[in-house]
Structure formats: structure tokens, C-alpha cells
Amino acid sequence: MVKVFAPGVVKLFGEHAVVYGKPALAATIDRGVYVECEKGDRLVVETVGVPASLRYFPEEKRAEALGSERFFAYIDAALRVAEELWGSLRARFTIKSDLPPGIGAATSAAVSVGVLKAYSLCAGVEVDAYSLAKLGHRVELEVQGIASPMDTAATSIGGVLKIWASPFRLEKLNASLPPFYIAVLPRVGTTREIVADVKALLDRRRSAANVIEAIGSLVEEAHACLLAGDLECLGELMYMNNWLLGALGVVDGRVVTLLEMARPFIYGGKISGAGRGGVVLLLPREGTMVERVLNSLGHVYHKVAITETGAAAV
């Protein structure tokens, strides 16, 4: 049996500005999507956990539970791409995520890439990370019509990455971070809607362009602090990045309150991803106290570590 782990992705710095030509810093974490593949007599996909336990029969396009159509769209597209490349396969896929979907932690990219990777291994093919990144992007493009190649590249390649969106390129950084926390706040709006709102703000108020510039230059400073392992600097720049994201309309009071309450116990923190809830990063000084704050506010949270590798057999 093949078992693949495709890591979730957090944006350390630079989300939104990355859409406008600035680099972003992203990292893969030790939570994400597990895909098992075991050859059998028919093609079956079973998902366990978030958002529900479901059983799916691709050949009949039939699921044994309601909802999650969008989730299955990624699986369908990944299976189609995989079959085209590596031939048809009779197998049982089991997909399990230890991150909730739709929080901005790249779970759809991890599902797409994880299924591709597991399929290839099950079919006896070795695919390198960069090819996997391209195939994953093709899956997201098929499902979403338009898609950033960032998440699929990050979950395929792994580690701490500096990424430019257009033209797409990435650089793997020789950087690490101690384990940190991600809190998950209920999300208001989808990534696509939020990105469209930021675009509208930029069209409406010319001052918003300077916020993008400020984020872009902050990413460069954060890059240097990452390489130096300077947590004080990274934390302070996270706060600053978070307020700048607020100026683009994607941070709300829940996040500000959380960061304020955790402030004595963290170097800094920020939303990660499109915002309006979703993932909030907290870089801890005192983990136990951070957990207390998160518990007292009733937030769902995980302690995570950065992974060096992307989607791979485990």
C-alpha cells in the first residue's frame, strides 16, 4: 500500500501583494492531506474526517453523502490527469486531512497533489517535485478556471519558499522556524471573493497601491530576518504585515484581539492567506501561555512545524 503526505501551506509574508508582482514567503507544515492508495478491483475514493466521512465512486460519479462536491471536483480532475499520464488504475484511495478545508492552508492543492502523487506511486511511476507542481496546477486550473500555481508548487516542493506569481518562479530558502501555532477562525467569504474585493479597492483608491508596495518591501526585510533566524524581527514584521493587510480590508477585530491577548507570549503573528478569518499564525515565546489564550478565546488551533519536504510517500 502507498501512503502519501501532502503538506498544508502557510503564507509567512506577502499574501495579496503577491497578486501584484511582489514576492511572498510561504512554508509547508506538518499538517496537511494524507492519501493512501491500495490496488483493488474498482476505483473507490474514501474521505475521512473533515468535512464528513464520505465514500465516493468515481466511475459512477456517485458519493454516499451529500455536500463536498467541490472537494470531489479536485479529486476527479486529479484522477483524470493521472489516468491520462500513467494509465488507468483500479484502486482504493483513502483521503484524510488534518486541516479543515477552505481556511487558506492550501488543502485543495494538497488534495490535488496528494492524489496525483499517490496515483503515480500506485502505478509504479516516480514523478519529481517540479513535474508534480505543474500537474497539480493543471488540476486546480481545471477546477477553478483560474488558479495561482503557488499552493500546488509549495505542497509539491516543500520547505520555506520565496515565490513570485507572474511570471511564476520560486526559490527554496535555507531557513527554518521553530514550531508555531495556527489558529483557525471561521472564514467570511471565499478566497476568490476576497481577492476580488482587494482588486476593487485598488481600482477605487490609489492609496491602496502604496500598501502593496509597503508589503513588498516588508517581504524583502522578512527574507533577511528569516535567513538570520531573527525571531524578534520576524514577529514584529508579522504584526506590521497584518496591519497592512488590514488596510486592504482583509483583517478583522477577531484577529486583532487574538494577537493583542497573545502579545506577551508571542514574537508576533498575522493572518495567513486571503484573510477575513481563516488561518492566523502565532510565533510563540511561551507556548503554554499561547495555548491558554487560544483556549480562553475558544479558537480551534494546532501546533505545527515546518516540513522540509513536499508531497512524498510516508
Place this chain on the structure above:
Amino acid sequence: MVKVFAPGVVKLFGEHAVVYGKPALAATIDRGVYVECEKGDRLVVETVGVPASLRYFPEEKRAEALGSERFFAYIDAALRVAEELWGSLRARFTIKSDLPPGIGAATSAAVSVGVLKAYSLCAGVEVDAYSLAKLGHRVELEVQGIASPMDTAATSIGGVLKIWASPFRLEKLNASLPPFYIAVLPRVGTTREIVADVKALLDRRRSAANVIEAIGSLVEEAHACLLAGDLECLGELMYMNNWLLGALGVVDGRVVTLLEMARPFIYGGKISGAGRGGVVLLLPREGTMVERVLNSLGHVYHKVAITETGAAAV
């Protein structure tokens, strides 16, 4: 009897960045400091209201209540400057403020300028607004050692002003705003401490300079929107300015929560002044609802209108 009103001053846009060469937009409001002067047989200064009811005998440097030494320092210096220019005066001064001191609404400037203006009128001298501005600045310099000429100029001249700090100049704008709200939040730190913290941040993290740039360009856009009377634009830029001030470390969760709760009923809002509490401006769409939100949060607030004139007999 002479009665002078010296208006309080709010910063509509650009505080903090004004220290680094950017222009700011300020306006005088119909709350501030009242100074009465009535000739008598000795020099007496009586303050009514905030922070307490006090009686002060300048000749003996004796006050009949404790505290407020700093407040009296402005009065002392203003009386000294006035006596030097316009001769000694035996009179009873009564000072009343309808704004609390130390909230960043220029009450110390208003006290200085109000006393100077009342003294001059009581002594039968007419002082023009620009001379008054210079004298007021001299008073603040004597008390504080270092002082911005902005507040004293604004309370002397009145109206909506575009102000540059260094070299100091100002431009009176032909602009108006409908009445708006100021909420007063307990202040954490003095203006001087907060300004020093921002300076330290700028020295420490080069990204902060881009935040100053972003605020500077936002002030120019706000200037255009003010002239056009575009409240939608002004409100949106107020929010943006507030988040940018957050990136400088001077906005806290109380302000974000207040603006978020008031959001359906305002065009926008922001802190006014050095921050960490103090004055919060709210540009209302629906005044009654804004008042309800302010009451529900237990904030002290005032409805204010912009005044066209500076310190003058009333």
C-alpha cells in the same frame, strides 16, 4: 468681560507621518477651551471642570487643589509671554474645557492660545491669528522643551488645514464636513512616549518607512476627496489610515472593535492624534445608531462640528 473660545483640534489624516515630512490634514472643532477674563484687583486663574475645579493664584504660585501642575505650567508660561508683550494685568481668568486633557485633541495648545487671546483682549490689544499661533508655539516650547507648532497654529487659525511640520507651513482648505463623532478612549502613554516609540520602530525596521510613505500619499488622496466633499472616499481612507497607523504600533483592539461595531453606520473612522487610545473619529451615516454603539461599548463621546474660526472672542 472678555470671553474667548479656543477650539480643540482633530487630525483628519496624516498624524505621525507629519513628523517625517508628510503633510497632515487637521480641523478645529466646536469643543475646546473657554477662557474668560475680567479685570479686578489681583491676578487669579480659576479652572472649572476637567480635571477638577481649581483656584490658582499666579502671583503666589499657589493652587487651592492638588494635581494639574502641568496644566498650570501652560497657564504660567502664557501669562508670562502676555505680560512681556502687553504689560501686566490684574484680572480674574476663568478657564473651562469641554474636552478632557491629554486625549490628543490639542487642549494644551487651546489653553495656551486661549489665555493669550483673552489676555490681549482684556489688555485692549488686537492680535491676529498668525501672531497668536507663533506666541502659542512659544508657550508650548517653554513648557515642553520641544513642541510641534501644529496644534497651536490650528487652534489659532481655525478651519480645515493642511499642515507641514518642517519647515512649518499651512494652507487653509476650502472644505467642510458634516458633524461627526469623537469617542474618547483611555490613553496608554503620552504623546511624547508614543512618538518616541514610532521613531524607534523606524530606526529598527526599514519597512516602517514605507508605511510613512503610504500615509503621505493617502493624505494627498484625502485632500482631493475633502475638496470634493466625497464622504465615501474620506471614510474609506480613514479606515486605511487607521490600519497604517496600526502598522506603526499606535492602534489597539479597542479601536478596531469600535470601528467594526459601528461599521454599518459610519463612512469610516480612525484614531486622531498620537493614538494608543485617545480620540477616535467616526464619520456617521446614521448618527443615532452610532450613538447606540458608543453607548453599548460604554465609551465617552461627543458629537462635534468643524469650526471655521480659530481662537476668538465669543
